[in-house]
Amino acid sequence: MTDSRDELAQLRQRIDGIDDQILELVSERARVAEEVAQVKAARGQAVQVYRPEREAEILRRLSDANPGPLSNEQVAVLFREVMSACRALQQPLTVAFLGPHGTFTEEAATKHFGHGATFSPQNTIGSVFREVESGSAHYGLVPVENSSEGVVSHTLDRFLGSELAIVGEVELRIRHALASHARALDEVERVYSHQQGLSQCRAWLDVHLPEVERLPVASTAEAARLAALDAKSAAIASEAAAERYGLPLLQLRIEDHHGNTTRFLVLGYGAPPPSGRDKTSLVVSSANRTGLLYQLLEPLARNGIDMTRIESRPARQQGVWEYVFFIDVQGHAEDEQLSEALSEVRDRASLFRILGSYPRAI
Numbered sequence: 001m002t003d004s005r006d007e008l009a010q011l012r013q014r015i016d017g018i019d020d021q022i023l024e025l026v027s028e029r030a031r032v033a034e035e036v037a038q039v040k041a042a043r044g045q046a047v048q049v050y051r052p053e054r055e056a057e058i059l060r061r062l063s064d065a066n067p068g069p070l071s072n073e074q075v076a077v078l079f080r081e082v083m084s085a086c087r088a089l090q091q092p093l094t095v096a097f098l099g100p101h102g103t104f105t106e107e108a109a110t111k112h113f114g115h116g117a118t119f120s121p122q123n124t125i126g127s128v129f130r131e132v133e134s135g136s137a138h139y140g141l142v143p144v145e146n147s148s149e150g151v152v153s154h155t156l157d158r159f160l161g162s163e164l165a166i167v168g169e170v171e172l173r174i175r176h177a178l179a180s181h182a183r184a185l186d187e188v189e190r191v192y193s194h195q196q197g198l199s200q201c202r203a204w205l206d207v208h209l210p211e212v213e214r215l216p217v218a219s220t221a222e223a224a225r226l227a228a229l230d231a232k233s234a235a236i237a238s239e240a241a242a243e244r245y246g247l248p249l250l251q252l253r254i255e256d257h258h259g260n261t262t263r264f265l266v267l268g269y270g271a272p273p274p275s276g277r278d279k280t281s282l283v284v285s286s287a288n289r290t291g292l293l294y295q296l297l298e299p300l301a302r303n304g305i306d307m308t309r310i311e312s313r314p315a316r317q318q319g320v321w322e323y324v325f326f327i328d329v330q331g332h333a334e335d336e337q338l339s340e341a342l343s344e345v346r347d348r349a350s351l352f353r354i355l356g357s358y359p360r361a362i
Helices: 002-042 052-065 072-090 104-113 125-133 153-159 195-200 202-208 220-227 239-244 292-302 336-348
Strands: 094-098 118-122 139-146 165-173 177-180 190-194 213-217 233-237 249-251 261-268 278-285 307-314 323-330 351-359
Touching: 002 072, 052 072, 052 351, 072 104, 094 104, 094 125, 104 118, 104 139, 104 165, 104 261, 118 125, 125 139, 125 153, 125 261, 139 153, 153 307, 177 220, 177 239, 190 195, 190 220, 195 202, 195 213, 195 233, 213 220, 220 233, 220 239, 233 239, 278 336, 292 307, 292 323, 292 336, 336 351
Parallel strands: 094 118, 094 139, 165 351, 190 213, 190 233
Antiparallel strands: 139 261, 165 261, 177 233, 177 249, 278 323, 278 351, 307 323
């Protein structure tokens, strides 16, 4: 027994020593980050503390060098927080997101920017765009598509009237929980959630709560707030939203597809340089004619460009039954092969705009 206690004491001493080394190295990293800002200021360069391509390169390098036992995802979480804290020493960032607090969008924003940023919840996707456009926020974060339910059309439509660029993307695994003050499922009379949440849990609801009223609200966080007011109500929301509003969890992982993932876009100004593993988003259109879509896409195929997504939306300013196409491709607009292909697409289109070239989600 004594030997066992001595061994544990020695191991804890080793951990204490390692923690001291980690603290020393993190502090040194922060000091070097401050020196970088000072050098930029001395040269008259704008101090741009958020460099998506640089952060992506760091995280990929660390993932490739990761010896374990921590997973690459855990390593990324740790170092995002280190980078976030170092950023805040130079210039605190304000990030607008589709709120309120407790939404999956806030979770995605925190995952990407870390806790060193200040987060500003907005009621609508349009408000997120306006906060960044007005300079009230440095960056914004909005959902754009879900692997189960498809595209968020309002986000795409908002790009047609905005000068903002896409400077990054975040992918977040969506795990829905049923939360309520009810003690059992048979006490639940109504379920609140965002329409996406209700749709993503439709099969589970059909089996376990087939007769319960389903009420769509503005967000999963709002659903948790409303459910907290009535013991006969439940919310489909994240565990974070349930905790924020003091709701016990009745059932975890009720989403119909456990690979359920939402993709979010980071909005800002400027164009990140290539990181080596990038994605480019664009919007194109032309007068309706036979073979229009083929003519717009043919240069991409001929140049071996991998197209990862295409969505059509009504071109509201052009006329009835006219459409614009939102396209995602692999690569950066500065890459020679992609640049040549995009130049051909531009020549064939009446509307052509690169929405952004940015590092792929990590």
